[in-house]
Amino acid sequence: MDIHETAAWIDGLFDGEMSLHEAKREEGYPTILATFETEEQISLCSTIGFNEVDTGLESGGLDVRCEFFTITEASQSDAMHVVDATVQTLVQANGTLHAQPDTIIPGIGLAVLPEHLTVCHGLFVAPEVWGPSVPQFIEEDRWTLMLELLLITEDEFNYAVTYGARDLLDELEKTGVNLLDWQR
Secondary structure (H helix, E strand, O other): OOHHHHHHHHHHHOOOEEEEEEOOOOOOOOOEEEEEEOOOOOEEEEEEOHHHOOOOEEEOOEEEEEEEEEEEOOOHHHHHHHHHHHHHHHHHHOOOOOOOOOOEEOOOOOOOOOOOOOOOEEEEEOOOOOOOOOOEEEOOOEEEEEEEEEEEOHHHHHHHHHHOHHHHHHHHHHHOOOOOOOOO
16 A cells, blocks of 8 residues: 555545654655544544554564554644654664554653643553454555554553553543543
8 A cells, every 4th residue: 555545545444534644754664644524522543554564563474564543632743752752762763663452662652742642651452442343554565554542541551561451441431531531
């Protein structure tokens, strides 16, 4: 999938009008981000073209790649900063940090989010916004899937490190934590 095909694919996955943005920075991986205007008071930001980044995964002879998104009650700008920072972290990890469910991205929000937002770490999960099936695009040599990036607090991070990401997600669901609230 080239960048235009990826943008068309992502546009078909989410409701609302898509806008494309290039992350503004002096150096680093050239991140293209998609944001969506929604009727609710939420911000949604997705990567476009991250499927070109090899994070070291393969299955059945295919390179496994992803595009990922985050959803929040915080601003669109905050969502964009977090997604771009996650892209930069994964690119710099050069295949040692995998873009797959249950991967924790330590400290991703610390440098890019305002102090009033209390989430500071990222956690990749299989998205549930489309029900049990995860959108995927299979090519001759590549399998691209969607991932969701959740942001978690320091206490939630410590729980995940101690008991595992799955147990953290079960506990957050059981206690009714609003994962879209980045000020929790």
